[in-house]
Amino acid sequence: MLLLALLAGGSAGGGAGWFAADLRGAAPGQTAGDRGPTGDHESAVEPAWELFSLDNLVVNPAGTQGRRFLVVSLAVEVEPDSALPRVAAAEARIRDGILRALGARTVEELADPDRRSELEALVRAAVVSVADDRSVGRVYFSQFVLQ
Secondary structure (H helix, E strand, C coil): CCHHHHHHHHHHHHHHHHHHHHHCCCCCCCCHHCCCCCCCCCCCCCCCCCEEEEEEEEECCCCCCCCCCCEEEEEEECCCCHHHHHHHHHHHHHHHHHEEEECCCCCHHCCCHHHHHHHHHHHHHHCCCCCCCEEEEEEEEEEEECC
């Protein structure tokens, strides 16, 4: 009975370890620093990200003649040493690029949850325009209100 309990506990612990490793994006026994962008050991180590935030961007969607608006707050992962200073210095240019890109979309395009990855790509492209592609990570929308 004791042996069975130990085996069950060991399996649960191993399963929990696998689950925790999977949440980090690494395989069991592999640390997040061991994997590169493709998940293999031979790729370069991903940078430690820092978030660059833009709050309360207000956009009038295409074709609304100012009767509808979108309020967006977002954060973008950037590499802190090389990209963050450039991105912070070009904040006005990045805001303008994001406003133009989102303002060119219709209400239907902005409201469609299946197109959210397209919107993330537009935002990421605006940040990449002042920083290189490898130093910019994911985009997170913390507020997305369409009225």
